[in-house]
Amino acid sequence: MTRWTEWLSTQAADRESKNLTRILNPRRTDDDVIDLAGNDYLGLSRHPAVSGAAAAAAIAWGAGSGASRLVTGTLELHQELERELAAFLGWPDALVFSTGYHANLSVVTALADRDALIVSDAHIHASLIDAARLSRAEIVVTPHNDVEAVRRALGAAGDRRTLVLAESVYSVLGDAAPLRALANACVDHDALLVVDEAHGLGVVGVGGHGLVRELGLAGHPHVVVAATLSKALGAQGGAVLGPRALLHHLVNRARPFIFDTALAPSPTAGALAALRILVDEPELPDVIHRRVGVLGRALGVGLPAGAVLSIPMPSPQTALAAQATCLEEGIRVGCFRPPSVPDGVSRLRITCNAGVSASDWQRATDTIVKVVSG
Numbered sequence: 001m002t003r004w005t006e007w008l009s010t011q012a013a014d015r016e017s018k019n020l021t022r023i024l025n026p027r028r029t030d031d032d033v034i035d036l037a038g039n040d041y042l043g044l045s046r047h048p049a050v051s052g053a054a055a056a057a058a059i060a061w062g063a064g065s066g067a068s069r070l071v072t073g074t075l076e077l078h079q080e081l082e083r084e085l086a087a088f089l090g091w092p093d094a095l096v097f098s099t100g101y102h103a104n105l106s107v108v109t110a111l112a113d114r115d116a117l118i119v120s121d122a123h124i125h126a127s128l129i130d131a132a133r134l135s136r137a138e139i140v141v142t143p144h145n146d147v148e149a150v151r152r153a154l155g156a157a158g159d160r161r162t163l164v165l166a167e168s169v170y171s172v173l174g175d176a177a178p179l180r181a182l183a184n185a186c187v188d189h190d191a192l193l194v195v196d197e198a199h200g201l202g203v204v205g206v207g208g209h210g211l212v213r214e215l216g217l218a219g220h221p222h223v224v225v226a227a228t229l230s231k232a233l234g235a236q237g238g239a240v241l242g243p244r245a246l247l248h249h250l251v252n253r254a255r256p257f258i259f260d261t262a263l264a265p266s267p268t269a270g271a272l273a274a275l276r277i278l279v280d281e282p283e284l285p286d287v288i289h290r291r292v293g294v295l296g297r298a299l300g301v302g303l304p305a306g307a308v309l310s311i312p313m314p315s316p317q318t319a320l321a322a323q324a325t326c327l328e329e330g331i332r333v334g335c336f337r338p339p340s341v342p343d344g345v346s347r348l349r350i351t352c353n354a355g356v357s358a359s360d361w362q363r364a365t366d367t368i369v370k371v372v373s374g
Helices: 003-017 048-061 069-073 076-089 100-111 126-135 147-155 179-188 244-253 265-280 284-299 316-328 358-373
Strands: 034-036 093-097 117-121 138-142 162-167 192-196 223-228 238-242 308-312 331-336 347-351
Touching: 034 347, 034 358, 048 265, 076 093, 076 223, 076 238, 076 265, 093 100, 093 244, 100 126, 100 162, 100 192, 100 223, 100 238, 100 244, 117 126, 117 147, 126 162, 126 192, 138 147, 147 162, 147 179, 162 179, 179 192, 179 223, 238 244, 284 308, 284 358, 316 331, 316 347, 316 358, 331 358, 347 358
Parallel strands: 034 331, 117 138, 117 162, 162 192, 192 223
Antiparallel strands: 093 238, 223 238, 308 347, 331 347
16 A cells, blocks of 8 residues: 555545544436425526527537637627626626636736735635635635625735625525625725625516625625626536726636636527526515525525525534435435535535425425434
């Protein structure tokens, strides 16, 4: 046994002893399980207009974009999506990336360096955590949604460029960030608020315009938004939205953008088709919130700002057992457990998907309530 095989064996045994081993579970095309674990919040990934647009784009442009965006990888499709996404979210401009992860990495690492300070909410996504570390800036982690702690950190920043990192809606607890108060703090200290709208786009606000626009912060000089195209829009990719000068800086300085192959034609066209459906059917997010309300009240848990209902469980083992029971009944639910959860509390994660039929949704809610309550 080599040093590396021994280390890998020890790591695997440690995970197993803590019941933290993860495995990949591929889905089949004929999978008939009701999926309440994914992030396809509006059920648009299989909408005929969305899948049709994705298929047509593959035929017209090919399977891939062919290069990074600064070489030959920028397609007319990318620019069309950027224009319509910026208009929908209320920003001057948008820049599309291959993933939401890359969007977050890009905006943080291109704006922060050793001379900067990053003030990070304790519950931000792993992509923002990684971005902060890669930037080499000093990092101050503040308690979740604690605006006064953010203000104290900003007050100690001196004349350094400072970023404040937050999500509009947090994926684990489902709560909304105090964005107005954070934006005001950034104005007072000349800082920049980076908001990840991954769980807000297509879900929060009138017509699913996101929490930033709903609060009147779209276009704010101290705010920049990152988003993903892989959740409510049912496709793949990410975007950063902000002033043209900032996005021009990303094109020139963001390594995850410069050196990455551009988003493929199919998901680009799929996201664009999904966005147009959302524009034409602004009532779609209302289905999510009705379902969140019904199931949340039946389970006696707090209602989230977004589409994901978080159900605390006594232990990782209990959560996994409940997840397995639901699956046996034909319902797929998510399961968050340490170390993936920021507060160390294991949870079932229920996506209140607007694309599930009314009859399937009723069967799923009955099953979940029975499993959790029993």
